[in-house]
Amino acid sequence: MKAIDAHGHFGPYDRGLGTRVDRFMSANAADVVQRGLDCGIEITVVSAIHGLIPYRGNPIRGNNDAAEAVSTNAALRFWTIIDPRVPETYDQSDRLLDHPACCGIKVHPHAHQFEIREHGPAIFAFAAERNAVVLTHSGDIGSYPEDFVPFADRYPNVKLILAHLGNSDDGSVSRQVEAIERARNGNLYVDTSSARSMFAGLIEWAVARIGFDRILFGTDTPLYWAGAQKGRIETAEIGEDAKRAILSENAASLLGLDRQTAE
Numbered sequence: 001m002k003a004i005d006a007h008g009h010f011g012p013y014d015r016g017l018g019t020r021v022d023r024f025m026s027a028n029a030a031d032v033v034q035r036g037l038d039c040g041i042e043i044t045v046v047s048a049i050h051g052l053i054p055y056r057g058n059p060i061r062g063n064n065d066a067a068e069a070v071s072t073n074a075a076l077r078f079w080t081i082i083d084p085r086v087p088e089t090y091d092q093s094d095r096l097l098d099h100p101a102c103c104g105i106k107v108h109p110h111a112h113q114f115e116i117r118e119h120g121p122a123i124f125a126f127a128a129e130r131n132a133v134v135l136t137h138s139g140d141i142g143s144y145p146e147d148f149v150p151f152a153d154r155y156p157n158v159k160l161i162l163a164h165l166g167n168s169d170d171g172s173v174s175r176q177v178e179a180i181e182r183a184r185n186g187n188l189y190v191d192t193s194s195a196r197s198m199f200a201g202l203i204e205w206a207v208a209r210i211g212f213d214r215i216l217f218g219t220d221t222p223l224y225w226a227g228a229q230k231g232r233i234e235t236a237e238i239g240e241d242a243k244r245a246i247l248s249e250n251a252a253s254l255l256g257l258d259r260q261t262a263e
Contacts, residue, residue: 001040001234001243004251005226006103007135007163007193007218008032008044010069011062015054025049027222029069033076039227041219042248043257045103047079052111059083059112063092070101077257079106079135082126084119090126097130103255104133104159109142116143120151128155133255135191136160138176139167145179149188156185159254161216165206166196173202180210189254192233192246193218203236212242216251 010032013025026049027035036044046069051062059081066078080096082089082105096102105127109116116123116136127134138145145162152160162180166173176190190206192215197203206215219229233246252258 001230001247003036003039003041003217003230003233003247004255004257005036005041005044005219005221006161006216006251006255007191008036008046008221008226009049009052009223010046011049011065013049013053013223025223029073029076032221033073035221035226037075039230041075041226041230043075043077043251044219044221044226045077045079045251045255047081047106051081052108055111055113057081057083057111059086059089060092063089063096067096067099067102070099077101077103077255079104081106081108082123083107083112083114084122085112085114093126094130097132103257104135106135108137110137110140114142116147116151120148124151124155124158127158131157133159134161135163137164138162139164139194140169144168145175146182149179149182152183152188153185156187159187159189161189161191161254163191163218164194164196164220165190165192165215166199166202167194173199177206177209180214189214189216189250191216191218192229193220193224195224197229198232203232204238207236207238207242212238212245213250215246216254217247 010029048062080093
């Protein structure tokens with residue numbers, strides 16, 4: 001089945017430790033693209049790992065590298081990263097949101113070490129003014145799914161994707177789904193870019209609770225192997241219509257990728 005990966009990365013995963021694991025979790029843009037194409041992922045939407053990791057990262061450099069990467073990789077689109085503690089990322093993202101390959105805004109409260117309850121008002125006001133889609137890390141300190149619900153309710157024109165279905169630092173697998181159930185405007189989504197999505201039953205449970213139209217396929221490539229993440233959806237105990245929606249149709253609609261591809 002063909003797919004759109006709404007949550008990928010590229011670049012070095014470098015925590016300054018020089019470990020084998022860090023090397024395993026790193027890949028350049030061309031390798032990310034090829035791994036996707038090898039398993040039927042036609043488009044991967046990325047942000048630069050080095051804009052996020054090591055902690056605090058360099059979002060300005062990461063955004064510039066992402067814009068450059070898409071210029072030579074037709075199968076890539078990108079998220080522009082906003083770190084509210086780096087005010088320049090707002091101005092940079094204001095420009096990059098006009099880029100034809102930019103799908104929206106990425107925030108990572110955990111990696112950038114801020115609390116969404118503190119910085120959410122500015123981030124979501126900015127996104128709302130530009131009708132931007134927002135993808136956020138969720139499930140760890142500073143980014144608990146329930147803390148995003150007030151912003152989704154306040155700004156109904158902002159489509160918000162909670163990354164990492166099933167992720168939570170307290171071991172809960174339900175926080176993203178419960179946040180979606182609480183949100184009033186139907187503008188809250190979740191992606192599958194979590195090792196926990198490989199759990200037997202989690203995908204099926206989420207579809208039963210919130211419907212397949214609220215779930216987007218994501219891999220967190222190159223941190224995880226894209227083909228394994230895709231195979232989990234393809235072999236899930238859900239209908240073929242649900243698989244198609246999760247793997248590609250939801251992202252195509254939400255991110256305007258049908259239009260971008262046609263152009």
